[in-house]
Amino acid sequence: MVWYWVIGIVCFLVGAVAGFYGAVQYLKKQMANMTMSEADVQAMARSMGRNLNKKQLAQVTRQMQSMSQKNMKNFAAGSKKKK
CATH class of the missing domain: 1.20.5 (Single alpha-helices involved in coiled-coils or other helix-helix interfaces)
Incomplete structure (x- = not known):
């Protein structure tokens, strides 16, 4: 049992x-x-009370893409590092 x-x-x-x-x-x-399209970024900015122009929208989109790539590299490498 x-x-x-x-x-x-x-x-x-x-x-x-x-x-x-x-x-x-x-x-x-x-x-x-x-990935987030520019329309998604614009909608997110509007929900926070901001209205982005085309230059700001392109800058935010570029920053998000670079951060996403960095985070994935760090996340993948982090599991292999010794603490």
Whole structure:
């Protein structure tokens, strides 16, 4: 009777670890492919009470793309670094 509980708990823990690992890999893949169009950036700025002109919009879009690339490189390298 005790073995049923032990097997159940072990299976639950293995499933939780595997699910977490799968979720992290899925999010890495989604973040690498995530892009925001200029219309999305403009809508986000308007929701914060700002109205961007074309020059500002291009600058914000360029900054977001460069930050996204840096973050993905740091995120991928961070799992390999020793602390």
